[in-house]
Amino acid sequence: MANKITIRDVAQEAGVSVTTVSQILNNKGDRFSSLTQQKVRAARKRLNYIPDFNAQYLIRKSSRTIGVLIPDISNPFFSQFITGIQNKAMEMGYVPLIFGFNNNSQRASKYLEELIKRAADGMIIASDILDTTDIDKILKDNHIPYILLDRSSTSVSDSDHLMVDDYNGGQQVAQFLIEQGHQHLAVVMPESASVNIQRRWEGFYQVVEAHQNVSVDRVFAPLSKVGGRQAAQAVIKLPNVTGLFAINDEVAMGIYRGLEDHGKQIPVDYSVIGFDDIDIDQYMKPTLTTVHQPILRLGEQATEMVISRIESPSKPVQSNKLPVELIIRESTNKR
Structure with missing residues (x-):
């Protein structure tokens, strides 16, 4: 099996040190000339180098990922909801890791554990089959902020809340x-x-x-x-x-x-x-x-709130309620 392209390969291709490549590719290379920066970025492009996730995590102490637990990905509601999450996460420089657990509580618990192992910075959980108290304890013990949908806003009073009316x-x-x-x-x-x-x-x-x-x-x-x-x-x-x-x-x-x-x-x-x-x-x-x-907005808002909490852990509790509207079409008439 061919070896994966490493940062050392990029450094050799560009004729610079590994430290120089690391700083430039992590947007910390202002002290280097524009020519050196161009050489490094050109070498990265030629080699199709993709930085190692674990190495980046060790450097910045953040995975820049958001874990998403969804009961049924095939449900059209959650398809739109996920689209909102993806749009906003990518816009804000995060990657969503999305798991559908098919309304299976054991699978949901397993995925929750796996997201913690993979150092997700925050989580969005849409579930009514996981115990709120357990989720709160597990995630708070691991210092992971989260938004929990489809559950009572009063169940965990010191957590961020998002709901529709x-x-x-x-x-x-x-x-x-x-x-x-x-x-x-x-x-x-x-x-x-x-x-x-x-x-x-x-x-x-x-x-x-x-x-x-x-x-x-x-x-x-x-x-x-x-x-x-x-x-x-x-x-x-x-x-x-x-x-x-x-x-x-x-x-x-x-x-x-x-x-x-x-x-x-x-x-x-x-x-x-x-x-x-x-x-x-x-x-x-x-x-x-x-x-x-507003399903799309619900996904976007959940993402904004989680990232806001990730980046400002001590900010006041956020609580948002989105409005709803009756849309009248052909399936109703007067008696």
Whole structure:
């Protein structure tokens, strides 16, 4: 096997010392002439030299990496979220290391351990299956700042918080369905819901509770297209229900197919509203009314906050809540 190109090879090619190459390639070579700097950079380019990660880490005591734990990379929501992380991380000079753990807690714990071993400077964790207290202890003991999504902002009071206004999103959905004349409503959601999903339900129910002539049932189903499709069978057995709130857009997609399986039409028989506003919503038939959350911005903001904490460890706790907006399309109508 051919040996990897080393900094010594670059030094020999450029006719300078290893120290000179190191300082120039680490942007600390101002004291060298422009000719010497050009020779070193030209030698690096000719040899296709890529600096050794471990050596760089020892020099600057930073990996300039951010660990990212995602429950399901195939989920369109997380695809957009990751894009936001990648855009902002690269802009700020960091590299994201992204792991999808397929909602497997053992795998998530293993990846968390591996990211610590690989000296990630900070972490972004989207998970409701890892214990918040354990994460906080492990990462703080290792002096690694993190942003934890989909969990309560009060669970770890001295950590940075980032969330979207899920409660208000649920309120907007209920208010719109009621204004459209729907009096019998149903919400499709998982029985063991993460904190952000629970907030959507609580906001929805708060509005329903204020209207004496409006009722709501909950249909429990997994947070997936398959779960939504299975839930449709239970929905059609609920008397008089005409307004459906799918707790996220993937569930809504499954509901579309499930209602079609039973000969039901949207929005003729049911008005359906989702939550997330993923790209495919505009291509569904009928197009999906949904709550827009700024997914790309969520990824960017999480990255900004983690890097800010990495570079300023003693700064005050950061807390951000991003707004949501109901986007009205073709899957809803008046009764």
